[in-house]
Amino acid sequence: MKGKVYLVGAGPGDPELITRRGEELLRRADCVIYDRLVNPALLKRTRRGCERIYAGKHSDEGGAGQSRINRMLVGKACKHTVVVRLKGGDPAVFGRLAEELEALKREGIAYEVVPGVSSAWAAAAAAGISLTDRQVSSSVAFVTGHGALGKTGTVRWDALSRGADTLVILMGWTSLAGIVRRLRAAGRPASTPIALVRWVSTPDQKILFSTLGTVERDLKQRRDFGPPVVAIIGRVAGRSAASLKGRRILITRPRSDSLEMSRRFETRGARCVHLPTIRVKPRVFPAREAAELLARLPRFDWVLFNSHHAVESLDRLARRAGRSLPRLIRGKICAIGPRTAAAVRKVGLRPDLVPAESSGEGVADAFAEIPVRGKRILIPRSNLGMGDALARALKRRAAAVCEEAVYETTSVPVPPEKLRRSLKNLDAVTFTSASTARSFLGSLKKARLPLSKVLNGTPVVAIGPSTAAALRAGGIRRPILPEKGHWTLEGLVEAVEGAVKR
DSSP states (O other), rough: OOEEEEEOOOOOOGGGGSSSHHHHHHHSSEEEEEEESSSSSGGGGGGTTTTTEOOOGGGGGTTTHHHHHHHHHHHHHHHHHHEEEEEOOOSSSSHEEEHHHHHHHHTEEEEEEEEOOOOHHHHHTTTTOOOTTTTTTTEEEEEOOTTTSSSSSSSOOOHHHHOOSSEEEEEEETTTTHHHHHHHHTTTTTOEEEEEEEEESSSSSSEEEEEEHHHHHHTTTTOOOOEEEEEEESSGGGOOOOOTTOEEEHHHHHHHGOHHHHHHHHHOOOOOEEOOOEEEEEEOOOOOHHHHHHHHHHHHHHHHEESSSHOOOOOOOOHHHOOOOHHHHEEEEEESSSSHHHHHTTTOOOOOOOOSSSSSSHHHHHHHTTTOOTOOOEEETTTTTTTOOOHHHHHHHEEEEEEEEEEEHHHHHHOOOHHHHHTOOOOOEEEESSHHHHHHHHHHHHTTHHHHHHHHOOOEESHHHHHHHHHTTTTTTTBBOOOOTOHHHHHHHHHHHHHHHO
16 A cells, blocks of 8 residues: 655754644655755654654756656655655745656555645745835745756746846756846846845844945955855845844854854844954863763752853863763753753753843852752853852852862953954944953954044943943943843844944
């Protein structure tokens, strides 16, 4: 008896954007045949024993790759009861759906198409664009850029340019320069807005706002752009609701820690300028000292993780000794914020407390109603964080606090020329820790660059009070802070929005 094939839209990239029906089928599947742009996290939702087959195609395969997939679908349906064909975005949008359905029909195999969120409208949402803004766009055309300039499937750009207010181009990265030239030749002015969204809805998402006349030049300055990219062309791209559209925001934290922060800014249309001022690495422990720390772990009533680096460094220390962190930590766990909590879960532990405010002050407030007298509390942290306000506050309440430097934060001196280049034409400068602030100010001092000349009234935004204190100590009189209770990445971004608007 033949099984049934479900052609499921995986969504644009974020695994949370798959439909409930799609996720249910993944859990039931005997076999999943998935595309190149499908998020691997979705495959973890399949049951044990499910056969998972990668079926990504390259642009130079012609029809051979698709024929192979068609044969595979038929073959697996003859072997399994539930076969899921997991396709990026929506199966019916440039997904070769018709060819796969035809192959199934010929063999009398039952099928069901499960819609998904296409990157076409997910990109518009990410960029704050209304594709059918009634003021400027009553028609939208979805176009495949792949092969659009070749002999097969040639797009009539002149007709599209006249007939559609808004163009959404998928798979058009390699043809983008040619597409822009064709649209210009068809009458679209150089001032026509264009928005490019790369890796939509993922942590690597990038957004660029430009025009048909300047997009090639702008892309030469953006080495972080490449496929997959969705292009939205038309007046709607110039009416984006992105609150930081075109703004240049300086980020001073390490690049490895900047993905989520950059994504939040770029979703709002900002251009992020990266100037890492610190470097973070696990501390190398002498064997005897490492063994002693691991032996003491089960004795603590609480372990307070103040960053994901602390979790990862302590886990690394345990694994190098052939031990398991979840078996060593027997007390309760506090994680300072969502990313730290995620790191705690990743190593197999469960946070008992995640304060609403991602700061030392937030942790202290969260512990205000928790009895700590006589409790043994471990704070694994950076070498630069020893004896901070949180540790002092807990000690004042008679807690037995032990601080251990499990990772090292070192300053990254920035050469004067790089400083000058990075600080040009900024709309805001951001700091997410006291160490980034001190290192930045140290580099300015060493380069003999006066604060007033370099910043020239540019808003300086700190994520929380301790960071703001470090900036004030270095000569920045009025750093901007998020509202109390919002000392988080999202709060920092909102504070930048407010500062830029003012």
